[in-house]
Amino acid sequence: MIKTVIIGSGNVAQHLITAFRESGNIHLVQVLARQPETLEKQFPDLDICTQAAQLVDADVYVIAVSDNAIGTVSESLQLNNKLVVHTSGTTSLSVMAAQNRRGVFYPLQTFTKGKRLAYQHIPFCLEAENETDYALLTDLAQSVSDSVYRISEDQRKALHVAAVFVCNFTNHLYQIGNDLCEEHQVPFAILKPLIAETADKIQTLSPMQAQTGPALRGDTETLNRHLASLTDTTQKELYQLLTKSIIDHGKKL
Amino acid sequence: MIKTVIIGSGNVAQHLITAFRESGNIHLVQVLARQPETLEKQFPDLDICTQAAQLVDADVYVIAVSDNAIGTVSESLQLNNKLVVHTSGTTSLSVMAAQNRRGVFYPLQTFTKGKRLAYQHIPFCLEAENETDYALLTDLAQSVSDSVYRISEDQRKALHVAAVFVCNFTNHLYQIGNDLCEEHQVPFAILKPLIAETADKIQTLSPMQAQTGPALRGDTETLNRHLASLTDTTQKELYQLLTKSIIDHGKKL
Numbered sequence: 001m002i003k004t005v006i007i008g009s010g011n012v013a014q015h016l017i018t019a020f021r022e023s024g025n026i027h028l029v030q031v032l033a034r035q036p037e038t039l040e041k042q043f044p045d046l047d048i049c050t051q052a053a054q055l056v057d058a059d060v061y062v063i064a065v066s067d068n069a070i071g072t073v074s075e076s077l078q079l080n081n082k083l084v085v086h087t088s089g090t091t092s093l094s095v096m097a098a099q100n101r102r103g104v105f106y107p108l109q110t111f112t113k114g115k116r117l118a119y120q121h122i123p124f125c126l127e128a129e130n131e132t133d134y135a136l137l138t139d140l141a142q143s144v145s146d147s148v149y150r151i152s153e154d155q156r157k158a159l160h161v162a163a164v165f166v167c168n169f170t171n172h173l174y175q176i177g178n179d180l181c182e183e184h185q186v187p188f189a190i191l192k193p194l195i196a197e198t199a200d201k202i203q204t205l206s207p208m209q210a211q212t213g214p215a216l217r218g219d220t221e222t223l224n225r226h227l228a229s230l231t232d233t234t235q236k237e238l239y240q241l242l243t244k245s246i247i248d249h250g251k252k253l
Numbered sequence: 254m255i256k257t258v259i260i261g262s263g264n265v266a267q268h269l270i271t272a273f274r275e276s277g278n279i280h281l282v283q284v285l286a287r288q289p290e291t292l293e294k295q296f297p298d299l300d301i302c303t304q305a306a307q308l309v310d311a312d313v314y315v316i317a318v319s320d321n322a323i324g325t326v327s328e329s330l331q332l333n334n335k336l337v338v339h340t341s342g343t344t345s346l347s348v349m350a351a352q353n354r355r356g357v358f359y360p361l362q363t364f365t366k367g368k369r370l371a372y373q374h375i376p377f378c379l380e381a382e383n384e385t386d387y388a389l390l391t392d393l394a395q396s397v398s399d400s401v402y403r404i405s406e407d408q409r410k411a412l413h414v415a416a417v418f419v420c421n422f423t424n425h426l427y428q429i430g431n432d433l434c435e436e437h438q439v440p441f442a443i444l445k446p447l448i449a450e451t452a453d454k455i456q457t458l459s460p461m462q463a464q465t466g467p468a469l470r471g472d473t474e475t476l477n478r479h480l481a482s483l484t485d486t487t488q489k490e491l492y493q494l495l496t497k498s499i500i501d502h503g504k505k506l
Contacts, residue, residue, distance in 0.1 A: 067475070090475055108443060110450055110465060112458070117450065123443045149443060158437035159444070161479045161492075166430040166444050167451045168466030169495045170423050175460035175502060177419040184411035190361060190376045190402060191412070191419050192456055197363055197370065198420045199452030203445055205365070207428035212363060213421030222320070222343055226414045234498045239414075241494055242422045245487045249428060 001027040002140050005055060007073060008064035009033035011111045012087055016064055017043060019119040025143035030056050052076040060085060060140055062105055063096075071095045074102075083133050089160035092153055093127055103128040103137050106156060107145075110167050119144050125151035125159065176235055183231075208253075215246035254280040255393050258308060260326060261317035262286035264364045265340055269317055270296060272372040278396035283309050305329040313338060313393055315358055316349075324348045327355075336386050342413035345406055346380055356381040356390050359409060360398075363420050372397050378404035378412065429488055436484075461506075468499035 004026055006013055013031070017039070020028040029047065032055060033039050036048045049055065055077070063086045065073050070086045074096035077084055084096060085103040096102045104127035109117065124141035126148065128134035134150070141148040151159065174195060181188045201210045214222040223243060230236045257279055259266055266284070270292070273281040282300065285308060286292050289301045302308065308330070316326050316339045323339045327349035330337055337349060338356040349355045357380035362370065377394035379401065381387035387403070394401040404412065427448060434441045454463045467475040476496060483489045 067472075090478065109447055110454065112454055112463070115454070115457075121446045123446060125443075147443075147446070149439070151439065155437045155439050157478075157482060158433050159439060161482055162430040162433040162444055163447055164466055164468075164479065164492075165426045165433070166448050168464070168468065168499070169491075170426050170448075170451055171455070171460055171463050171465075172495060172499050172502070173418045173423050173426070174455050175464065176498075177415040178460045180411050180415040180418070184408045186402070186404065186408050186412060188459075190378075190400075191415055193374045193376060193400070194362055194416055195419050195423075195452050195455055198423055199448050201363065201365055201368070202424070202427050202448055204368075206441075207424055207431045210365070210424050211421070211428065212424075213417055215417075215421060215425075219320075225343065225410075226417065229410060229414055234494075234501060237494055238422075238498060239417075241487075241490055242425055245429075245491060246421070246425050248487060249425070 001025060002060065002136070002143065003027050003029050003058040004140065005030045005032065005058045005061045006064060007032040007061060007077075009035060009039050010064065010066070011113055012107070013064035014039070014042065014113070015111045015117065015119075016062060016087070016107070017046070019122075019144045022119070023143040026140065029058050052078065055079065059083065059136065060105075061100075062087060067091050071097070074100070083128075083136060085128075085137065089125075089156055089163065093129070101129060101133055103133055104151075104153075104156065105137060105141065106151070108159060108163060120146050123147040123149060125149050125156050127151060127153060127156065176238070179232075179235075211246065213246070215243040216250060218247070254278060255313065255389070255396065256280050256282050256311040257393065258283045258285065258311040258314045259317060260285040260314060260330075262288060262292050263317065263319070264366055265360070266317035267292070267295065267366070268364050268370065268372075269315060269340070269360070270299070272397045275372070276396040279393065282311050305331065308332065312336065312389065313356075313358075314353075315340060320344050324350070327353070336381075336389060338381075338390065342378075342409060342416065346382070354382060354386055356386055357404075357406075357409065358390055358394065359404070361412060361416060373399050376400040376402060378402050378409050380404060380406060380409065429491070432485075432488075464499065466499075468496040469503060471500070 020026045031048045061084045067088050079100050082100050084100040085105040089106050093102050106125040108123045122145050124145050126137045177191050178188045273279045284301045314337045320341050332353050335353050337353040338358040342359050346355050346357050359378040361376045375398050377398050379390045430444050431441045
């Protein structure tokens with residue numbers, strides 16, 4: 001059993017608490033949360049402390065707090081050279097205080113409060129300062145997930161940008177679909193099967209094989225009609241730029 | 254049983270052939286295809302003709318050809334005022350010859366050759382010139398799907414633009430994710446669970462509830478770091494414009 005402590009009480013912390021407790025190979029011995037109320041309600045039998053000085057012994061301490069708090073939190077951990085990892089896609093390992101051994105334990109997924117996830121499918125991106133720690137983190141991640149990767153800092157940061165494109169920006173395109181539906185008084189539900197199938201295709205086809213539509217076909221008649229129909233300036237700009245990007249991408253091949 | 258004929262041999266025609274043949278309420282009496290080879294292989298027991306003059310009697314004739322061929326194909330149908338419908342999201346009903354009764358039978362989905370779909374979830378957008386024909390089209394669509402909508406021409410064209418945003422443009426964002434992975438030598442597979450979950454969230458949350466990321470948080474430090482890390486000009490422009498669009502959208506509320 002890998003003895004772990006989670007530090008934090010937010011969305012990622014809550015999902016990791018659930019995932020760790022469901023694993024037969026992890027013993028979550030304690031959680032450190034300055035505001036423990038939410039966690040106390042959600043996990044009544046959890047050992048929650050509110051001060052770093054109260055922390056007990058563990059093999060790995062997982063910091064799951066907002067990016068800009070990672071440095072300060074790591075400094076507060078007087079742990080006699082224990083392994084401390086953060087869960088951020090965009091923060092360097094070196095942001096953490098060097099008084100402990102350091103690593104990265106980044107789950108590449110979008111976490112929604114209260115929405116269950118199949119933790120075994122979440123990719124964990126790992127980084128450590130030495131092979132022993134890397135092996136321990138691998139063991140920890142494999143206790144939760146089938147999908148574990150050794151990822152360098154540069155690769156992790158690139159993945160974080162890629163995640164913004166395929167998650168945050170994609171959701172904003174759903175938002176625009178929603179806004180167009182509202183503008184024309186049709187239910188957004190009518191687009192949901194298309195959204196589901198578009199994502200489903202990419203599980204088996206490459207994005208290039210899956211690409212369809214007027215931009216790819218060079219169907220300028222439809223493109224112009226679409227552009228003329230859009231009343232919102234930003235929607236028009238996005239339509240133009242995304243169309244151009246699809247056409248240019250086709251030319252590169 | 255509704256007697257139907259399908260005209261066309263492409264992707265949409267193939268899926269409609271399958272869907273119609275699986276329905277207990279539809280009798281697909283004939284298919285008209287100028288190049289019947291593909292269909293003959295795929296559906297050996299189908300009655301396929303190659304000339305409009307060979308068409309037999311049916312209740313509905315479904316034109317599933319490319320948008321710019323709909324007018325010509327409809328003119329070739331000498332059918333004694335039968336109900337003829339097209340399946341296009343972006344073509345006006347009035348493009349079809351007025352020698353027959355006219356309607357629209359638009360399945361709002363992305364069709365992949367050979368990939369099975371749950372036809373009962375595909376939204377069908379219907380239009381007709383009178384209530385009797387509308388009732389017949391409703392009966393036909395409900396024989397395939399649980400999701401049938403009366404949609405005006407303007408609404409349908411708006412839905413087609415919305416579909417470009419949530420399907421074609423979304424897939425292009427997957428492409429950019431793929432390209433960033435290749436550039437930094439990480440497998441694209443690492444993004445697939447995130448893509449699946451992003452689409453899955455939208456089945457139960459509104460796009461506004463589902464939105465996350467540095468643009469929404471106003472996290473300019475991360476935004477600037479991301480922008481600086483992108484080497485491709487178009488990717489940079491897309492990152493900036495999509496970020497601006499998310500921020501502006503937040504301000505409108």
